[in-house]
Each structure stands twice: as structure tokens, then as C-alpha cells.
Amino acid sequence: MCSGTLGRVPSTPPHRWFAVGTADTSEADAGVRAADAALIHDNAKLLVLFCSCSDDLPGLVRQIRSRSGDVPLIGCTTAGEIEQNGPHDGSIVVTALGGDGFAIGTAAAEGASEDLRGAGAHAARCLPSPEDHPHRALMLLTDGLLSDREEILRGAYSVLGAGVPLVGGCAADGLKMTRTFQFHGDRVLTDSVVAAGIASTGPIGIGVRHGWRAAGEPMLVTGSSPDRIESLDGRPALDVFLERLGIGPGDVRPEELPGLAHMHPFGLSRHRGEEQVHVVNSADFAERSLFPSSQVPQGSLLWLMEGDADAVLEATDAACSASLAALGDVPPLGMLAFDCVARRGVLGDQGIKAEIERLASITGGTPLAGFYSYGEIARTHGMRGLYNHTLVVLSVT
């Protein structure tokens, strides 16, 4: 498989351009082919690589770099790749942003688990700030197995402040949950945060939607720590959670809980915008506590969320529309989608195909790239920006 999509291909390199190249990793020269398909002009400024975990990720990067030279590159492994023609597993998707209308800086913070906040701050400092490129955003790709990833966003926020949106996703490993990888330049990293600071002469739009609905009464987090919810409404969190689902305390085995929980995420209320949806990954049956995918502060109001495939699909439309709406009248050059792997579980294989088709239809053939992630980043207001069960769409003009 090999295909390429591009925004505009005038005879001379445009001021800004966006192109996507894909290839199947089963092909020996997949990296070369995907890069060639994405590098439609000579003045590429950034390559973004999404691919499934494979045995020779460094070789893959070398193939791409053999074609792109020193063009800055970031990327990560996925739980499924997204491109205009649909979702894939075992493929590579290379996105190229080029032209003088973009000013790009990239960074990698290694050993992120040692200092999450520092890693976020370090990554944020790569953002260039030329005066003639007023539209800016920081794209973050983090190791998806890191805990307390809010600290990464706090670090980035402390550097950039409220004026620069943060967007991106958490690297995945095809739900193996063992090891994810990040790419920066020639290097293949793990336990890291890689970032691309994008400054553009054109608007940048971000849309965030999950499609879930709050159901029932809110629950007050009465006991929590950075990696677990200990109590809800003054009672053991696991008991309250199961009770809300109508399941007796002894009716579910520990190994059944993740599947059950992914279908019933929590929603964390916010002053405005989408609720922050968090998913429970597992539970401590002895302590009767829950392990959420992201930190849930004590005092937070949680809703048990409910939804179905239709609602999730509708969120796709909404996210895409919201992203485009932020552009005003400027048509997009391309889109990057950071889609939660849990949504894939909800939608099923057919559902995600439909999802991508809907995305493609909304954008009218605009190049599209993305991946299924272990967490989505979209800080557009307030400080919080880490989501689960959510689709984040970045539109570039």
C-alpha cells in the first residue's frame, strides 16, 4: 500500500503546504515510499511520523531521513494510524508541513518520568516566535504509559502561558501496554516527550469532542492521590463505581474491569467546554480503589458517562467542525487527528472506518493524518488539557 495526499500543488512551492504519505510497514522500503509521498516540495519544515510498533523502528526512521535529510522530525508509535483513506494497523503515516509560512522548532525531553514537569517545560521552549508568524501551537507527543501526565502539561503551560494552545497525543503500542516509542530527528526514544513548536502565518484550529453524556448524579471525589481514586462520596471508589453500574461487588472479576470501565468513563466537570473524560484502567480490589488514566483531584465532581457509537461518531463531526470553525474563513491545508484508542473500542472496526470517512467528507479531501492514542492533549482554555475517550483535531491552514 502506498498513497499520498496533498493540499495544494502549485508549480512553485507555496507559502505553506501540508502533505501526507503512507505506506505499509510490510514493505521493505515503506519509510522511503511514505516520505517520498509526503515530501512534495523541497522546503519541508517538519515531518510528523505515526506508525505501529515494529522490530526496526530505527531503520524506518533512517529510511525517512534518507529522503528528508535534516528536516526536523517528530513522531510516535500508535494503536492504529489514521489517514484520509481510513484507519490502519501496521502502517506508517508521514505528514509534511512545508513552506516559508511555517516556522518550526522541535525538542525531545528524555527520561521524562524522572521529571515530568521539567520535560514539559523543556519541550515547550522549542516554540519559535517570529513576529510575522502570529499563529502558534505546541504539538506534544508523550510516552503514553507515563503516569501523572498532567505534570507535563503544567510544565509546558508554565513556559508558554495561556496564549499558546497545546495539542497532541500520547504514544501507544497497539494496546500491548508495555512500551511506546517516540521519534525525534534520527532517534527513537522511550520515556520521553517530543514536541514541535509550530508558528504559522495562517490560523490554526483545534477541536475537542468526545460524544459522551453525563448520566445520573455527580459523584464527589472525597479521596484521591495522583494515580488513584480512593473514595467517591465518602465510600470506596470501586464500590460506588460498580453500584452506579448496577453490578454487585462480587459480580466482576479484576480482569473484567478494564473492558467494563472503558465503556463507562468518568466525566470531570469543567467551567466551560467539554468535560474531561477519564477512563478507569484498573482497580485495586483489596483497597477498593480505582486507577484512572489521568489524575483526578480530590474535590472534583465526576459523572459517570454514557454513550454509544452514534454519539461517538457525532463527536467526530463536532470536533472536526469545531477545529474548522476556529479557522474562520480560511480553508484548511490539512488535519491531524488524535483519537482515543477507547473510541476505537466503542466504534469497532467498521465504526472507525465510518469515522474517518466522516472526517474526510467534512474536510472535503483535505489531507488527513493521525493516530489512535493512549490520551489526547488539547489545552485551549484553562490549564487542563489531557483527555481520554476524546477526539482532538488540529487543523492547519
Next chain:
Amino acid sequence: MTPSAWFPQQLVGFLEAVWSASAEGKAALTAVERAAEALDAEVAAIVFGDCLIAAVGYPECAVPLKELNLLATASSAVGELTVPGVGTCQAASVAMHHPPGATFIVARAGPGGGLRHEEASLLQGMARVTSMAMRTQRLLDDERAAREESDRQATENARLLAALTQRQAQLTALADEQAALRRAATLVAAQAAPDQIFAAVAEEMCRVLRADVGGVIRFDPDECMTVMAAWSREGKHIPVGIPARIEADGIVAKARRSSRPERFDDYGGGGPTAKVMRQFGLRSVAAAPILVGGYVWGLMAVGSCQPEPVPATWEQRLANFTELVATAISNAQARTELARLAEEQAALRRVATLVATGVASDELFDAVTSEMRLLLNAGVASLLRYEPDGTVTVVAVSSEPGVEAPVHMRMPLDGGSVAATVWASGATARIDEFDGPPGSAAAAYRRLGMRSTTGAPIIVEGSLWGAITVDWRDTQAVPPGAEGRIAQFTQLVATAISNAASQVQLAASRARIVATADETRRRLERDLHDGIQQRLVALALQLRAAQNAVPPEHEDLLEALSRTGDELVNVLDELREISRGVHPAILSQGGLGPALRSLARRSGIPVILRLDKIERLPQPVEVAAYYVVAEALTNAAKHANATVAEVEVAVKDRTLHLLIRDDGDGGADLARGSGIIGLIDRVDALGGKMTLHSPPGGGTSLAIELPAELN
């Protein structure tokens, strides 16, 4: 649980987060972040006047402190903030209890960004919690800082104490070393014997360095050395004073070659020294050279029996002691040299005194050879005179007891003797071994057991007169500078010889003058006697004959002739008196005794003459004696107002002794009166001596000694 419990639970979560911060600043930062998250705000900050404590929502290093401060000091608890990239935000502020005067600000974007009532209450609670947390953290920070400072001070104190202890140990060691050096220096200053100083320094050095064995070694000729002093901590006997060969690859040879401190950390090798060192259990040694007057006199060495090598500082610390030893050696050498110089000067002075007093040459030469031999610690010292026939005469010699050196012997100048070399070159010469070409002199001295000889020429008024040679036997060391020291004596001898020659010439010259004068007097007296005097006698006889021929009636004529005859006799007597004054004929005819008796009789004052029986003496002696007595008696009668004079004449030991005394006024002076000066010249011309004693009012006594025999 109802949502009404939201507030306290939020606050509990906030409190847990803020109180978990590890410092006041971190607590403030956590507070603003958690407040922004809880209230979904873009901006949260804590400001304190012109000081920013913590803020989120602005790019780093771009927090608009002035704007925040305006909001903080505004009377209203709500307001607006413009946040870059976001736009206008609704802000709320809460005064904090701590830090006093600080304000907690939160700003949220959008038209509905203002805090709801419960959110504002939450902010109040958060501000209070933050104040408490910051105050507590401040106290903890202060306590932590105090504890850290205390720990730091404790660490610093411990370090200082350790340094002080080490320094004290160093000072103690230094003081011990200084005390040891002082003790040794005191010995040096007191001019103790070098052996005593060596022994003391070896012990002090070992004690200070905590060495097991140490010693002072002297380098000897022919690659040999001698242990001068040694000390062992265990009291082991180390032989001293025994010469030994220096091992070519040992530490002694190494230090000698380099003239620098050296060390051997392993004495595991072979060789005699290694064997000796192992006997003492030594594992490593250090040595430093002793430099005296620019040459390596010897070295000081210390050794350790410990497994680890001797400390690196030993070589340098040894140097302190080697300087002391060098000073002691230098002092001892200086004292020896001083004593030698003093001895030499004394010898020179004694010889010079003899030269000045004009002693006889034989006496002088004997003294010179004796002084030379003793001064140069030699076996034989000889004074030689070169003869015109190419031989050399041993004029004087001094030899140590048991050595019969030839004297007054004439030897040919043959072979390679020092005498022949000096004669040929006119310069000093030296032979260290009598194994050169044989010669008479060399053979003679070799027979006496002499091994080496040195000679210096005696040059009198530009001509080579002779030489002084000094000989040593093989057990005697030739002193340094022997040639120069001999030369000093040869100069004195040359002066003496020159003086003696001059005196002989002067006396001869005076004698010739006196003799010529006397001869002139005699001829004048003879001319008077044989000429005028005889003619006057003849004239008187003719007058008597003429008088007898005059008739008696011519009384007037007879009377006139008689007066003329008497006058003629008076003239004749006066002429005889003059003739005697010119030269007493009785002296020539009868000798000194009759002449003096005649003189005494004719003296103007009574003269007591004590005259031994005297044989005839050489004419110049008799004439001198006669005129001395005559002049003395004339002075006594004419100038001293004497009433009596006494003359004693005797011949003893081939010397004529004259003594003339009077009871006159005294006060006579040899320097005054030409008559006396003339007498002095006479006496000196004969090699005699004259002594005048004439105290004022005490009479005059004149003693004369004249040689009774003339060469």
C-alpha cells in the same frame, strides 16, 4: 453525597497538594496551578507588592507584575486582566495572611469568566490554605536552612577541627624539628668537635623523621667513604670511622653524582650495601648531599624498616640537617685554616724579627728551616745556596727527630730534583713521588724516607741565590698551597741575605774611609816629623851654633838669638803636639797601652787608667780605641766640667772592651757633636758597638766593643 460537599473536598484536595510541596516557593507555585485547574482559570498568581511570588498563565519571564499589582491593590476584589493570546479575563483577588500584604489572583477568560459565589468562596479558602502552607513552609524552610546551616557549620567545624588537628600535628612535628635543629645548631655555634656534631645530628635527624637508622657519611678519595656517625632506633651497633668503597649503583654513588637528595624505595637488590641494609631491616632509604664550599663533602642518610616507602618529604627535610652539618664542617675547616694562618703568621713574624735585628745568617737560616718544617708538618726543610760552579750547598736544614739530613754538604744539580728544577726555572717546583729521573739530591732525600718535595727559589736583588725545599714522607700529607707558603719565607730570607750583604759592604766602605783617613794622618805625621820638624830642629841647632859664635859683647844680639831659639823650640813643641794629634806616633810604635797612658798623662783632668795587659791589636782597632778615649777625655775636660775620668780597657772573647766614665754634667747625646759621630763611624766601620749612658747631672759613661780580630 450532595454537591454541597464539593467545597470542602476541593479544599482538601488543594490542601493536600499544596502541603505536599517541599518549600515555600513550591507551595506557592502548586497553589496557583491547582487553583487555576480547579477553577478552570487561565491565570493564577500570588503577588506581593512589586514582588512576584508565583504565577501561571503567562509566558515565562513575561508576567505583567505591574498589572497584577494594580489589581491586587484595587479596592474591588474583582477586575479584568488582559492575557496575551487569550484576551480579556475576569479576575478575582483575595488578600492573604501570609506573606502579609500578598494577594492571590485568579483570572478566567470569556464573558462568563467571573467566579461564581461558591468558586469565590473556594478561592478564599485556597488563599487561606496557601497562606498557612506558605507560612508553615517558611518556618520549615527557615528551620531547614538553619539546620542546613547548622549542618554546614558542623561540617565546617569538623573540617576545621580536622585541619586544626592536622595543623597542630604539623606544628608539633615542626617544633620538634626546629628544636632538634636548634640543639644541633647550638652545638655548631659552640664550635663543638665535628664528630660530636655528626653524632648529635644523626640522632636528632632520626628522631624527628621517625627514621629507624640514620648517619653521616664522608666521601674520601679513590671512590671511598667513611661513616662518620650513625644512630639506630633499636640501639644496634653501627661501625663508624671505617673506610669503605662506594658501590657504583648504590644510593651513596647516586646522591654523589647528582648532588641532590635521592631515595631508594627498595633495597631488595644485591651488593654489599643492600646486604648491610637488610641486616638492619631497612626497606627504603633517603639521602641528601652535604655541600661544603661548593663541593660534595658527603651525605646524610636515613632509612626506614616500614613496608611503605619513606615519606616524600624526607629528602627535603634532610636538607635542613645537611646544611647544619655543612656549616659545622665549614666552621671547623675555617678554624683549622685560621689556626694555620695564625701559626704561619707567627712563624713569619719570628723570622722577620730575626731579619730585622740583623742576626747572623746561620742563625737566621736555622730558624727559617725549623719554622718551615714545623709549619708544613714536613719531615725535612732545607735552605740551599746555588754555587757558581753548578752545585748546590745545603746551608741549613731542619729535620724531624730520627732523620739525619745532610747539612753544609755540596751536591751536584743533576737529575730531576726540586733543587735542580728550581735552579733551571727560577720558579717553585713540586715532586709528589720521588720516582722520576734519579738525581743526587732526590736520591739523598729518598734515602731519608721522603716521598714528595716542594721548593721555592730565593731571589736576592733579581738573582737566583738559592732555594728552600720541604720534604714529606709518604705518611704525611702535603698541605694545600705549600709552594706559596714556602715562598713567603724565601722572600724574608732574600731580604735578610740582601741586608747582610749591604751591611758588610757598608762596614767595609766605612773601614776603607777610616783607614784612608788614618793613613793620611800617618803620612802627614811622618811628613811633619821627617820634613818640617827635622828642618826646624836643624834650624834650631844652626841657631844655637850661630849664637855660640856671637861675641859676648853683643849681648843684645845674643839676647835676640836666645829668644828666637826659645821661640823656635816652642814652635817645634807645638808642631810635635799637632803631629801627635794628627796621628799619635806612640800608638804606631808602642801600641794602645803606652798611647793611652800618654794620653792620660796629657789630659786636662786626672785620669784613672785601668789597663789590662794588652797584646797588639789590629791597627784600625787600636786607632779607633785611641781616638774614642781621646775624644771622651776631651769632652769630659772641656764640655762636661768633670773633675776626674776613669778609663777601663780589657780584651775578652776576642773583643776589646773600653769603658770611659766621668763625673761631669752628663746629658751627652750621640746624635749631637760631630766628634762623637766620627767615633760612631769608626766603631761601626769595624763592626763594633758603642753604648752611651749620660743622664743629666749623672756623669757620662761610654762603653765600646770592638772586635779584637779583623777578617
